Amino acid sequence: MPVPWYFNIDARKWRCTTQTTIVRQFHQRCLPGFKPTRLVLLPASISHDLGVGRVYVKEESDRLGLPSFKILGAAWAIFRLLCDRYGLDVTVSTFDLITFHAQKESDRLGNKLEVIAATDGNHGRAVAKIAGLLGLPSRIFVPSHVSEASQIKIRNEGATVVVVEGDYDASISAAFRECAEREGAILIQDCAFDGYDIIPSWIVDGYTTLFSETDEQLLVHQACPVDLIILPAGVGSFAHSAVRHYRKADCVSSPALLVVEPDAAPCINTSLVAGKLLSVPTSQTIMAGLNCGTPSTLAWPDLLAGVDASTAVTDEETLQAMSNLHNMGVDSGPCGAATLAAAREVLGGDVNVEKRKQLGLDETSTVVLISTEGVETHRFETGLDSSNEGESIHISDPVALTQALGRIASANPELSLDSEHGTGEASIAAYISSWLKHRGFEVHRLERRKGRPSIVGVSKGIGGEGARSLMFNGHIDTVTLSSYDGDPLSGKIVDGRLYGRGAFDMKGGVGALLVAAANAKEAQLRGDIIVACVADEEYASAGTAEVLEAGWRADGAIVPEPTELQILLAHKGFVWAEVDVIGVAAHGSRPDLGVDAITKAGHFLVEIDHYAERLASGPTSPGGLGRGSVHASLIKGGEEPSSYPAKCTIVIERRIVDGETFDTVQAELETILQHLHETVPSFKSDLRMGMYRQPFKISEDHPLVRTTVRCASEVLGHDVKRGIGLYWTDCALLDSAGIPALLFGVDGAGAHAATEYADVESIRRASQVLTAVAMDYCK
Numbered sequence: 001m002p003v004p005w006y007f008n009i010d011a012r013k014w015r016c017t018t019q020t021t022i023v024r025q026f027h028q029r030c031l032p033g034f035k036p037t038r039l040v041l042l043p044a045s046i047s048h049d050l051g052v053g054r055v056y057v058k059e060e061s062d063r064l065g066l067p068s069f070k071i072l073g074a075a076w077a078i079f080r081l082l083c084d085r086y087g088l089d090v091t092v093s094t095f096d097l098i099t100f101h102a103q104k105e106s107d108r109l110g111n112k113l114e115v116i117a118a119t120d121g122n123h124g125r126a127v128a129k130i131a132g133l134l135g136l137p138s139r140i141f142v143p144s145h146v147s148e149a150s151q152i153k154i155r156n157e158g159a160t161v162v163v164v165e166g167d168y169d170a171s172i173s174a175a176f177r178e179c180a181e182r183e184g185a186i187l188i189q190d191c192a193f194d195g196y197d198i199i200p201s202w203i204v205d206g207y208t209t210l211f212s213e214t215d216e217q218l219l220v221h222q223a224c225p226v227d228l229i230i231l232p233a234g235v236g237s238f239a240h241s242a243v244r245h246y247r248k249a250d251c252v253s254s255p256a257l258l259v260v261e262p263d264a265a266p267c268i269n270t271s272l273v274a275g276k277l278l279s280v281p282t283s284q285t286i287m288a289g290l291n292c293g294t295p296s297t298l299a300w301p302d303l304l305a306g307v308d309a310s311t312a313v314t315d316e317e318t319l320q321a322m323s324n325l326h327n328m329g330v331d332s333g334p335c336g337a338a339t340l341a342a343a344r345e346v347l348g349g350d351v352n353v354e355k356r357k358q359l360g361l362d363e364t365s366t367v368v369l370i371s372t373e374g375v376e377t378h379r380f381e382t383g384l385d386s387s388n389e390g391e392s393i394h395i396s397d398p399v400a401l402t403q404a405l406g407r408i409a410s411a412n413p414e415l416s417l418d419s420e421h422g423t424g425e426a427s428i429a430a431y432i433s434s435w436l437k438h439r440g441f442e443v444h445r446l447e448r449r450k451g452r453p454s455i456v457g458v459s460k461g462i463g464g465e466g467a468r469s470l471m472f473n474g475h476i477d478t479v480t481l482s483s484y485d486g487d488p489l490s491g492k493i494v495d496g497r498l499y500g501r502g503a504f505d506m507k508g509g510v511g512a513l514l515v516a517a518a519n520a521k522e523a524q525l526r527g528d529i530i531v532a533c534v535a536d537e538e539y540a541s542a543g544t545a546e547v548l549e550a551g552w553r554a555d556g557a558i559v560p561e562p563t564e565l566q567i568l569l570a571h572k573g574f575v576w577a578e579v580d581v582i583g584v585a586a587h588g589s590r591p592d593l594g595v596d597a598i599t600k601a602g603h604f605l606v607e608i609d610h611y612a613e614r615l616a617s618g619p620t621s622p623g624g625l626g627r628g629s630v631h632a633s634l635i636k637g638g639e640e641p642s643s644y645p646a647k648c649t650i651v652i653e654r655r656i657v658d659g660e661t662f663d664t665v666q667a668e669l670e671t672i673l674q675h676l677h678e679t680v681p682s683f684k685s686d687l688r689m690g691m692y693r694q695p696f697k698i699s700e701d702h703p704l705v706r707t708t709v710r711c712a713s714e715v716l717g718h719d720v721k722r723g724i725g726l727y728w729t730d731c732a733l734l735d736s737a738g739i740p741a742l743l744f745g746v747d748g749a750g751a752h753a754a755t756e757y758a759d760v761e762s763i764r765r766a767s768q769v770l771t772a773v774a775m776d777y778c779k
Contacts, residue, residue: 061374594644
């Protein structure tokens with residue numbers, strides 16, 4: 001559900017008791033190459049759209065060679081730790097501190113002191129860099145979702161990386177346990193919890209240098225006082241530093257403070273709205289550094305008292321902002337770009353006039369966005385595909401939406417020839433999730449297998465006697481991109497055809513169903529509308545299986561596979577099997593010892609050919625599905641030219657019609673193999689039965705079919721054709737779970753082929769038909 005707006009009218013009146021420190025002087029004196037980061041004035045078009053006078057970005061893309069501000073806190077905390085450990089004044093030089101540390105640790109502890117941290121990327125890298133500068137070993141704990149590229153960056157700073165199964169909170173727990181068990185291990189973490197708050201307080205103090213710099217730069221720009229600061233929030237420590245700086249008693253200005261989080265992890269907003277510290281479950285987001293489920297206990301009281309407002313943004317809103325900032329010459333990663341997305345969410349347009357008033361803003365106000373990281377963090381920390389950067393969640397035209405979906409790589413890794421093209425469904429699922437959330441759908445993410453999510457969006461009906469629910473089910477994976485001729489992610493329209501991998505099968509159908517569901521939602525129907533955008537249909541249909549296992553049901557379902565604007569009411573099923581033909585390995589010069597598994601497999605292939613001929617000439621099924629078929633789809637055998645192969649494996653696909661089952665197919669294959677065992681000398685084999693998917697059929701008299709036929713005929717202007725599909729679809733799984741289903745989708749060509757396209761007009765017509773069906777069936 002959308003994150004609620006939070007506003008505290010008393011925040012700017014509150015003052016904290018923060019004491020003046022010499023943090024900024026330390027950074028300037030002790031960190032080699034230290035200099036302020038840029039403050040960039042954005043174009044007037046941005047401030048005009050937001051209803052304010054000027055908008056600046058504080059760009060933290062290069063802070064002492066790292067793509068983030070985090071080193072400010074890590075440096076001050078580790079420096080303070082060593083000064084306190086040895087009883088030194090904080091004015092000591094870095095060189096003297098290093099010398100003193102080396103002598104003391106060698107004399108007293110055998111050099112056992114080690115720095116420990118948990119991180120999603122930037123904090124750990126900063127801790128490792130400062131530890132290396134001061135001659136300290138470091139051990140950095142990362143959650144399992146942190147990419148290998150990001151881990152390498154941390155290792156390159158001299159740290160040992162420990163991967164923890166679980167989320168950010170799990171990595172903190174693991175780091176804390178490590179410190180409790182190891183003599184001399186010190187946790188350097190910006191998130192406070194019970195019994196751990198001194199070092200997080202130092203880190204928060206370290207961050208305040210950024211705001212001191214900003215104040216001075218605004219004076220140069222003659223833009224003081226600043227009226228609003230927009231800050232990213234993870235556990236809340238960075239926002240806490242802003243509160244400490246701008247709410248201290250001697251602060252010259254007291255701007256409004258707005259914190260922003262990903263909608264996948266809104267722990268600060270949830271806590272502020274509730275008025276108490278709470279933990280929230282998190283899900284995947286490109287804003288990895290903000291993907292935190294529990295606020296810092298140190299930060300929480302001051303955030304509750306001193307933060308004016310909070311909001312949350314989607315990945316797609318953030319990617320749009322990130323792309324815009326790039327075009328304006330600002331290097332900003334997702335966590336930083338979230339501030340521009342938040343500005344648009346809270347300030348942009350006539351709908352936000354009241355919020356601007358609450359924040360004390362008008363057309364003369366100055367707003368500063370704190371961009372906390374550069375784009376390098378996005379590239380290396382998240383490990384996510386970026387091909388959907390700039391795609392807008394505001395698209396409401398099904399053709400434009402299909403183009404946006406088509407520009408997001410979502411090849412099924414089970415089918416792809418290499419890892420580059422087998423990206424999986426994570427990025428497209430994130431986009432669809434944000435698109436649905438933006439329209440007020442209740443959104444659920446199912447991800448039993450990491451990186452292979454399915455999205456379920458629900459629009460609750462108003463209920464009433466006889467109310468019927470309808471599911472739109474569409475798969476978001478495609479076959480491999482590597483076999484496509486040209487740019488598989490272009491989404492280009494030429495002569496009324498929209499090109500790209502998956503345009504026909506079936507992103508055109510997904511674009512049509514999403515817009516239809518959104519249209520139906522606006523009608524406030526009695527029945528529920530359920531959108532299931534599922535993974536893995538191109539291989540094992542694990543996505544729809546997971547949706548059904550999670551308990552989702554409906555009174556009817558439409559699967560918009562590409563049917564060329566026909567209604568398909570049935571299709572065949574299939575069975576997969578593997579046969580190992582067993583030989584005897586031997587040197588090629590010893591036929592007396594070897595048995596050639598490949599030549600023996602030839603006998604089996606001949607029998608499969610005869611099997612296929614018998615099926616092709618046999619009786620058709622009573623249910624109208626025609627005849628079954630069989631073919632050998634894969635074969636593998638042998639090791640090298642001069643050896644007799646010990647095994648040859650053949651994969652068989654058997655397409656089945658009504659009356660044929662897994663058991664009947666197994667019996668047929670066993671009969672063939674038994675015949676070969678009896679008639680071919682030295683023939684041996686092993687049979688392994690694989691995946692089974694049953695046929696599907698729905699009656700023409702079913703209310704869903706009658707409604708769809710009527711609506712399609714009215715929209716298309718002619719009696720719509722009904723038929724039988726040649727391919728298998730998720731309709732069979734839905735039907736087996738008690739959900740009546742049918743197929744209706746776009747026109748085009750090239751499913752799984754070198755060139756693929758969807759007919760543009762058919763995408764619009766399909767969406768119109770699906771809208772009409774939902775309005776009628778769920779009214």
